Amino acid sequence: MARLTRDEMRGKAQTVLGLIDPAGLGSTLMHEHLIWNITPPPARGEPLKELDLGQWWDLQTRTVKDYRNSTQLDVGVATRAAAEVVQHGGRTIVELTIGGLMPDPEGLAQAARDSGAHIVMGCGHYVHDYQDPANEHRSVDELAREMADQIQLGAWGTDVRAGLLGEIGCQWPWTDLEKKMLHAACLAQQETGAALTIHPARHQDHPWMLVEFLREHGADLSLTIIDHIDRTIFDDDRLFRLADAGVILEWDLFGQESCYYQPNPDIDLPNDAGRLRDIRKVIDRGHGDQVVISHDICHIVQMTEFGGHGYAHIYKKVIPLMRRRGFSEAEIDAIMVGTPRRLLTFV
Numbered sequence: 532m533a534r535l536t537r538d539e540m541r542g543k544a545q546t547v548l549g550l551i552d553p554a555g556l557g558s559t560l561m562h563e564h565l566i567w568n569i570t571p572p573p574a575r576g577e578p579l580k581e582l583d584l585g586q587w588w589d590l591q592t593r594t595v596k597d598y599r600n601s602t603q604l605d606v607g608v609a610t611r612a613a614a615e616v617v618q619h620g621g622r623t624i625v626e627l628t629i630g631g632l633m634p635d636p637e638g639l640a641q642a643a644r645d646s647g648a649h650i651v652m653g654c655g656h657y658v659h660d661y662q663d664p665a666n667e668h669r670s671v672d673e674l675a676r677e678m679a680d681q682i683q684l685g686a687w688g689t690d691v692r693a694g695l696l697g698e699i700g701c702q703w704p705w706t707d708l709e710k711k712m713l714h715a716a717c718l719a720q721q722e723t724g725a726a727l728t729i730h731p732a733r734h735q736d737h738p739w740m741l742v743e744f745l746r747e748h749g750a751d752l753s754l755t756i757i758d759h760i761d762r763t764i765f766d767d768d769r770l771f772r773l774a775d776a777g778v779i780l781e782w783d784l785f786g787q788e789s790c791y792y793q794p795n796p797d798i799d800l801p802n803d804a805g806r807l808r809d810i811r812k813v814i815d816r817g818h819g820d821q822v823v824i825s826h827d828i829c830h831i832v833q834m835t836e837f838g839g840h841g842y843a844h845i846y847k848k849v850i851p852l853m854r855r856r857g858f859s860e861a862e863i864d865a866i867m868v869g870t871p872r873r874l875l876t877f878v
């Protein structure tokens with residue numbers, strides 16, 4: 532397969548089925564997983580048993596660990612989930628299952644064909660603990676080349692191409708391997724003109740460390756998304772400082788409302804109304820074009836087939852809530868359509 536040139540890509544978006552006119556992207560969920568394995572690598576290979584949905588609440592809050600819950604490799608399930616989004620008014624799903632999480636580009640292409648949804652795939656590698664240890668010995672340039680190739684040639688041994696960089700993963704403390712990977716992603720952004728989406732470490736100061744690192748390494752902040760704001764930032768000062776820096780802020784845990792958040796039990800995850808209050812503040816400060824939202828579904832019990840809120844939750848519940856809470860149609864349109872379209876268009 533031929534390498535796409537920068538000129539061929541510029542002004543277009545790229546789904547798992549090829550380049551498209553960004554005008555066709557429509558309403559977009561910017562951070563999801565349809566086919567994934569987020570089981571920690573040391574535990575992979577343990578036999579999976581059927582999920583016991585009688586334990587739904589404990590599975591949902593992850594107070595019960597069950598690796599069946601963190602493994603979704605069924606293309607049929609992914610297709611039905613994508614079709615549900617389209618049925619409720621969504622059009623595009625950004626799928627960020629990347630290195631370490633068992634990406635399946637061919638499976639995503641199949642799900643896109645069978646559901647009618649646009650699926651835009653990420654590339655690169657997730658947090659340190661999930662990465663192939665061989666990455667420690669690879670150079671920045673080699674990792675940058677791999678990511679650019681995943682966008683221009685094809686990803687993970689297939690001819691299915693990625694449409695953006697990330698979610699590049701960071702842990703706390705932030706590791707050298709992760710810094711090298713992010714540096715490589717900055718280089719790949721300069722090479723391809725793609726957006727970059729970053730999973731920050733679970734520490735309130737890490738997003739600002741990211742901004743400084745990105746500036747130092749020549750990233751385009753207006754094409755860079757800080758993910759998971761809802762589990763990372765809990766005060767206006769840090770929130771406004773990030774917005775003022777020009778990065779895109781992503782509230783991507785819609786539907787998860789919990790003070791039993793296992794990855795960081797010290798924090799209270801906001802509920803959806805709380806998320807909207809923070810988004811309102813950012814809009815009122817003049818940054819309405821720097822907000823995107825999503826569900827980041829990566830556990831089986833979050834899917835409607837298994838009793839969860841599902842990938843259409845934003846369409847069924849959150850957008851109506853936005854209207855009730857006084858968001859204008861133009862503000863909703865910027866969050867769901869305008870900003871995602873700008874981000875997914877190669878520059």
Ligand SMILES: [Zn+2]
Nearest residue numbers: 562627698827
């Ligand atoms: Zn994710």
